[in-house]
Amino acid sequence: MEGPPIAVALDYPSSREALALVDRVTPEHCRLKVGLELFSAAGPGFVESLVRRGFDVFLDLKFHDIPNTVAAACRRAADLGVWMLTVHCLGGRAMLKAARDALGPAGRPLLVGVTVLTSHTAAEIAEIGLAGDIEGRVAALAGLAKECGLDGVVCAPTEAHTMRSRFGAGFLLVTPGVRPGGSPVGDQRRVLTPAEAIAGGADMLVVGRPITSSPNPRAALDAILREIATAG
Numbered sequence: 533m534e535g536p537p538i539a540v541a542l543d544y545p546s547s548r549e550a551l552a553l554v555d556r557v558t559p560e561h562c563r564l565k566v567g568l569e570l571f572s573a574a575g576p577g578f579v580e581s582l583v584r585r586g587f588d589v590f591l592d593l594k595f596h597d598i599p600n601t602v603a604a605a606c607r608r609a610a611d612l613g614v615w616m617l618t619v620h621c622l623g624g625r626a627m628l629k630a631a632r633d634a635l636g637p638a639g640r641p642l643l644v645g646v647t648v649l650t651s652h653t654a655a656e657i658a659e660i661g662l663a664g665d666i667e668g669r670v671a672a673l674a675g676l677a678k679e680c681g682l683d684g685v686v687c688a689p690t691e692a693h694t695m696r697s698r699f700g701a702g703f704l705l706v707t708p709g710v711r712p713g714g715s716p717v718g719d720q721r722r723v724l725t726p727a728e729a730i731a732g733g734a735d736m737l738v739v740g741r742p743i744t745s746s747p748n749p750r751a752a753l754d755a756i757l758r759e760i761a762t763a764g
């Protein structure tokens with residue numbers, strides 16, 4: 533994938549706090565991910581303002597609803613000019629196909645499917661009725677996403693190597709659950725370091741708190757970029 537291999541998760545309560553970081557980075561350094569918190573606080577206008585600044589914006593709202601609703605939401609997200617967006621694979625085949633059809637052939641925005649959240653453990657997925665081991669579930673959902681024409685999936689870095697072997701080059705692997713050595717894991721459960729994630733075959737690392745909670749977010753981002761420059 534061309535361009536910087538990190539999307540910084542702008543998980544902030546307001547545009548003001550997000551902009552304090554955005555003002556210190558450039559589109560050559562990183563992509564920017566807008567998720568549920570910032571989108572709920574700052575809205576589509578803020579997303580458009582990031583696009584106008586030249587950033588590739590990854591809109592991570594994990595759409596999961598009936599096919600007609602998800603298709604319409606994908607169209608509205610595309611209208612914002614975002615670079616990538618997420619739907620949840622658990623929405624099923626009809627919903628995934630509707631999302632693909634709404635956006636047209638693979639291209640822009642890239643459409644990726646969330647498989648099993650990186651915060652989940654085997655016990656948790658069993659509790660919500662997903663049978664089998666996590667890697668098996670991720671592989672099954674990624675296979676469904678591929679059949680439905682999605683550009684790739686979100687999975688944990690711990691699964692990247694297996695997904696890359698199974699689905700080959702060209703199927704995007706986007707991995708949150710990335711923690712530089714010594715960083716608190718927080719609520720993430722299936723984690724690897726940035727270098728390990730890239731070596732495993734991840735195309736795009738999503739990194740939030742290790743950067744946003746740092747006293748010097750720009751230095752934290754630069755350190756991760758240096759780490760992955762030597763991996764692969």
Ligand SMILES: O=c1ccn([C@@H]2O[C@H](COP(=O)(O)O)[C@@H](O)[C@H]2O)c(=O)[nH]1
Nearest residue numbers: 541567648649650708709738739740741
């Ligand atoms: O399975 C998933 C899907 C999405 N995310 C999102 O990525 C970031 C990770 O932030 P950290 O602070 O680095 O943990 C966050 O915005 C999540 O909503 C994920 O973690 N896992």
